[in-house]
Amino acid sequence: MKRSDINRIMAQAAEMIAANGFALPPFAHWSPEEFAARKDAARHVIDARCGWDITDFGAGRYDEMGLFLFTLRNGLLADLQKGGGMCYAEKLLISRRDQLSPMHTHVLKAEDIINRGGATLVVELYGSDEAGRFDERAGGTVWCDGIRRDYAPGDRLHLAPGESVTLRPGDWHAFWGEGGDVLIGEVSTVNDDETDNIYRDPIGRFSEIEEDVAPTHLLVSDYATWLA
16 A cells, blocks of 8 residues: 555544544654654553554455554453453444455454444354354354344344444454445454454455655554664
């Protein structure tokens, strides 16, 4: 992805987030230079990979297959492994109209996916085989706002603003906005985007960046190089 496109997507996302009554934390507004100057104090933000995240899943077709994310808070895997401490995470996501977030599941993470505003969020569901792999013949069970919902393979949930679904490891899911863009909330156990996303098809989680302009804000995938 071009950095200029990433900057544009950030600006559009910030407008949608504000329009729905949410405010991003102060570090969201830091320039790369300010982030570098405050990196020691912001060590948890960096280590937990909180912040801006924009991906086209390596396909180069962001409008068709992509996702905007902002990780507001996140614990560390060590806390989750010991069963104490900061074992949770929270994100805001934006799924554009008909923009696919492709079929995937997680090894560790359980998550609530919440329609926070906008159009309808469609979530397509499949179950797993005994080894946890995608199974086009398997269904399963999720909870929608705490209400049990059994699903057949390929069933689609249509979540209106305020509605949610709880997904556990082994619940394979893809999602997109229907009828318009959707602001999504995600509340989960500790999030590890580097190792805990298992995709049905062999795709990349993070995008390669073409530096055609300077970044407005750093992505979480920039931290290792820009803040070294």
